[in-house]
Amino acid sequence: MTIKEIAKLAGVSQATVSKIINNYDDVGAKTKERVLGIMEEHGYRPSYAAQSLVKKVTKVVGVIYAGKINANFNHPFFVDVMSMFKKTMGAEGYDLLFFSNEKFHKNNENYLARCQHYNVDGCIIIGGDEVEPSVYELDQSEIPCIGIDLPLSGKHSGYIMTDNAKISALAVEHFYLLGERNIAFIGGKKTSNISTERLHGFKEVMKTYGLPVKEDWIKHGDFFEESGFIAMNELLEQEECPEAVFAASDLMAMGAVRAIKESGRKIEDFAVIGCDDITASRYIDPPLTTVKQDKDKIGKMAAYVLKDMINNQIEQTSVRVEPELIIRESCSEKKRQLR
Missing domain, CATH: 1.10.260.40 (lambda repressor-like DNA-binding domains)
Structure with missing residues (x-):
């Protein structure tokens, strides 16, 4: 017809x-x-x-994984967030268009020009390390943008992220209530905004409870398992070794657990807390105590906020999502009694 x-x-x-x-x-x-x-x-x-x-709309939303860390789309946290974002936007009638950043090391990719070429209605930008300058050019444009773990400041932009200071506060508080006093921190790269926020929160809460913050016990990785393994080995090699470790991602915490086991030491002698509550965290040995980021809520919130920006119902906005401590055997009262 x-x-x-x-x-x-x-x-x-x-x-x-x-x-x-x-x-x-x-x-x-x-x-x-x-x-x-x-x-x-x-x-x-x-x-x-x-x-x-x-209507001068396309019902297409651009997806940009900014910087180095997210180039391969393979961190479980972002996979889960994007899964909910895709589901929610799909229910609202939108399709997603993924932009490549394979030339990150060679060029400053012009995301704004590419978004204009494809006439996207808006963009979701997933934050990583060493974000391309072109991302911030897009942020300051007329195209509505929502950042995940990436603070955006444009008039038509917003961002969603977990309260990173609260993440560290929950971890340190749990250590403190279990009597742990010698606590190390394993974070992401120094260039990572998220890792910086979690480290700052860690130091502030440590000071609140009168716990020593030792620079030798602060290590940096890349949020993936191997970097947690390397960082934990460096801690184990020190003359004075921490007995508790807060890792800024579950994958790094898993690497730390592996390092302890392979060193020949008893895992029962260490308390480990991760962050994210990825699915695998409940299945490792011992199951990992972690600070949960509500990935479904972040993905859904990002979708609705971006849709409302596209429809001119809201302009600049930001949302901090509350984290939740999930206690499992890697750091629990039961484990403390075994030590």
Whole structure:
């Protein structure tokens, strides 16, 4: 069926059918009901491209994994967040367009020009280390953008992230209540905004409880397991070794647990807390105590905020999501009694 055929069956002009398709309010209720009834009867679906041209929207959202750490799309935290974002945006009628940053080391990718070329309605930007300057050019543009773990400041931008200071506070407080006093920190790279926030929170809460902050016990990795393994080995090699470790990601915490085991020491002699509550954290030995980031809530919140920005219902905004301590055997009262 075409608009011409629908118009003929309904006894109206093609212009009237077009107005009804595009939800104009200057068509009578009875005429609108008759035309919609004919469209439904004949299974007519208006051309998506035609609607897009009229409304100047594409129902396409750009996805940018900014910087180095996210180039391979493989960190479990971001996979889960994006899964919920995709599901929520899909239910709202949006498709996702993924932008490549494979030339990150060679060029400053012009994301703004590419977004304009594809006429995306908005963008979600996943934050990593060493974010390309072009990302911030996009942030300051007229294109609505929502950042995940990436503070954006543009007039039409916002960001969603967990309260990183609270993440560290929950971990240190749990250590303190279990009588742990010699605590190390394993974070991401020094260039990582998220790691910096968690380290700052760690130091502040340590000072609040009168616990010593030893610079030799602060190590940096890249949020993945191997870097946690290397960092923990460096801690174990020190003359004075910490008995408790807070790692800024579950994967690094898993690497720390592996390092303790392979060193020949008893895992029962150490308390380990991670961050994220990825699925694997509950299945390692021992199951990992972690500070949970509500990945579903972050993904859903990002989708709804971006949609409202696209529809000019809100402008600049930011949301800090509350974390939650999940206690398992790697750092628990039960484990403390075994030591």
